Amino acid sequence: MNLVTLALRNLRRRATRTIIVSLSVGLAVASALSLVALADSIKRSVGEGADERGADLTVLSRNASDIFSGFIAEDMKDKLSLIHGIQAVTGELVMYAPIDHDQQKVLTGWAADSFFWQRMPISNGHLPGLHEHRVVVLGSGAAEALHKDIGDNLDILDARFSVVGIANYQSALNRSMIYMLLPELQDIAFRQKQVTMFEIKLQPTVVPAEIEAIKAEVGQMDSLLATPTDQLLQHDRNLLVMKAISRSVSLIALTMGALSVLNALLMAVQERTREIGIMTAIGWSRARTMASIVFEGVLIGVAGCSVGIPLSYGISLLFGYLPTIGDILSFHPSLSMVLPTLLASIALCAVGSLYPAWRAASMSPADALRRP
Numbered sequence: 001m002n003l004v005t006l007a008l009r010n011l012r013r014r015a016t017r018t019i020i021v022s023l024s025v026g027l028a029v030a031s032a033l034s035l036v037a038l039a040d041s042i043k044r045s046v047g048e049g050a051d052e053r054g055a056d057l058t059v060l061s062r063n064a065s066d067i068f069s070g071f072i073a074e075d076m077k078d079k080l081s082l083i084h085g086i087q088a089v090t091g092e093l094v095m096y097a098p099i100d101h102d103q104q105k106v107l108t109g110w111a112a113d114s115f116f117w118q119r120m121p122i123s124n125g126h127l128p129g130l131h132e133h134r135v136v137v138l139g140s141g142a143a144e145a146l147h148k149d150i151g152d153n154l155d156i157l158d159a160r161f162s163v164v165g166i167a168n169y170q171s172a173l174n175r176s177m178i179y180m181l182l183p184e185l186q187d188i189a190f191r192q193k194q195v196t197m198f199e200i201k202l203q204p205t206v207v208p209a210e211i212e213a214i215k216a217e218v219g220q221m222d223s224l225l226a227t228p229t230d231q232l233l234q235h236d237r238n239l240l241v242m243k244a245i246s247r248s249v250s251l252i253a254l255t256m257g258a259l260s261v262l263n264a265l266l267m268a269v270q271e272r273t274r275e276i277g278i279m280t281a282i283g284w285s286r287a288r289t290m291a292s293i294v295f296e297g298v299l300i301g302v303a304g305c306s307v308g309i310p311l312s313y314g315i316s317l318l319f320g321y322l323p324t325i326g327d328i329l330s331f332h333p334s335l336s337m338v339l340p341t342l343l344a345s346i347a348l349c350a351v352g353s354l355y356p357a358w359r360a361a362s363m364s365p366a367d368a369l370r371r372p
Contacts, residue, residue, distance in 0.1 A: 007295040010268065018300065021264040025304025026311060028257030029345045032250030033312035033338065039243045040337055041319055049173030050229035054119045055090075055199035057214070062223040068095060071194045076221065080198055083217055085210045087203045090114035091195035093185050099178070100155050105142055106177045107156065109185030115201055120179070125150040125165035128181050137165035141175035157188045200226070254345050257304060258352035261297050265356035269293065276360050290357040297353025301346040308345070309338060 011018045046067075050058065059080065064070025072091075080089045093109040110116050117127055120137070128135045136156075138148060143166050148154060152163050161180070169175050186192050202211065218226035269276070280289060 004295070006292055007299055010272070010292075011296055011299060014268065014271075017264055017267070018303075021260050022300050022303040023307060024260040025257040025301060025345065025349060026307030028253040029305050029308025029341060030311035030315060031253040032341050032345070033308065034315045035246035035250050036337055036341060037312065037316045038319065039246050041316070045171065045173045047229065048171040049169075050199075052169060052171045052174055053116050053199070054201060055116075055229045056202040057200040057211075057218075057226045058229050059198040059200060059218055059224050059226045060196075062219075062225040067196065070196060071191065072196070072198065072222075072224070074193045074195050076224070077198060079221060080200065080218065083214055085203055085206045085214050086200055088115050088201040090116060090199050090201075091182060092116075092197050092199055093182055093189070093191060093194065094196045095185075095189060097157050097189075099146060103146065105146075106173075107180065107185060108177055109180050109182035111182045114182075116199070121168050122165050123168035125163070127165055129164075132164065134159065134161045134184065135164045135180070136161045137167050137179040138163055139175040139177045139179070140166055140168045141172070142178055145176070159188045199229070250341070254341075254348050257345065258348035260352075261300050261349045262352040262355060264300070265293060265297060265353050266359070268296070269356045269360045272360075273363065276363055280363065286361040289361040290354075293357035293360050294350055294353045297349045297357075298346060301349030304349070305342050305345055309342070 059072070060067065061070030061072055074091050077089050077091055080086065090110060090113075092114075093107075095107055096104050097107050099105045112128075112130060120127065122137070123140065125137070127137065136154070138146070143149065143163070146154060148163050150163055150166065153160055154163065155161075156178070167174070167179065182195070186194065200214075202214070206214075215226040218224050276289065
């Protein structure tokens with residue numbers, strides 16, 4: 001009888017216990033993966049949204065803890081535009097704000113000559129005109145969530161705006177936003193002549209070495225920091241804290257699963273004392289005895305992963321229902337996200353089985369056979 005057959009037979013002998021322990025490991029894996037996926041979804045959604053709008057670099061305040069908390073003087077646009085290799089610069093003011101006094105949405109304001117307006121995929125209505133005041137364009141997701149259409153009104157920070165366009169972006173973040181002209185958002189937010197960030201479009205002929213030179217030159221201007229748009233949240237302190245918390249909670253969850261395996265296998269070793277004694281007496285080595293118990297722990301870990309991975313996908317698909325941030329999340333499972341957690345859970349299950357395996361291998365055959 002090989003180790004695989006023996007381990008499977010022993011686990012089937014206590015099927016109820018095996019199922020319960022495997023489910024506990026599965027719940028730990030699902031919790032860990034869901035937390036990792038949440039942080040990844042936020043980062044991915046912001047990167048996809050920035051890339052879809054056509055910016056190459058984003059300039060933020062170096063002292064800002066996140067993309068909402070930093071403010072830069074609007075007249076810095078002129079200095080940035082003079083840097084060699086930059087084709088266009090647009091200032092952007094971004095903020096969360098109450099809509100119709102009962103919902104929170106992300107607002108963004110762009111100057112009338114921003115290249116973002118030129119790339120906006122309008123599916124209904126039109127862009128804000130130069131002579132129109134207090135008008136907005138809604139992302140298709142925001143329009144659906146707010147139940148608004150062309151010509152409808154909405155209140156933003158106690159100011160009344162009219163919907164003149166619906167933008168059908170592909171990324172979840174862009175679909176969920178509300179767009180308006182920069183001066184009007186500055187006015188209602190009391191941020192005159194300020195922006196949250198500058199978005200830079202580079203000349204097509206710029207090479208990687210020149211990009212690094214541009215980033216270095218921007219970094220010398222009044223505590224500014226230039227970063228590629230797909231790495232926009234790389235220095236976001238809130239996301240870094242969230243990642244640290246998710247990893248810590250994930251490790252705790254997986255450790256609890258490993259402790260369940262340890263407890264179950266300790267009980268199994270106690271119940272199979274005479275059987276283990278017989279195997280030792282007929283020539284099983286300590287290493288083989290330990291390997292048989294550890295393999296049971298690994299099989300429980302594999303069974304738990306087979307439950308936890310699909311469950312985590314189901315949980316992650318519910319991200320859209322999270323309050324405030326649910327509309328901007330975009331969950332994309334990937335092997336790089338799943339594989340580390342899967343390997344860690346199986347490894348911890350193996351570690352959890354080491355003590356029961358050591359107990360089994362340390363038994364004297366004579367003592368084991370005398371036990372009832």
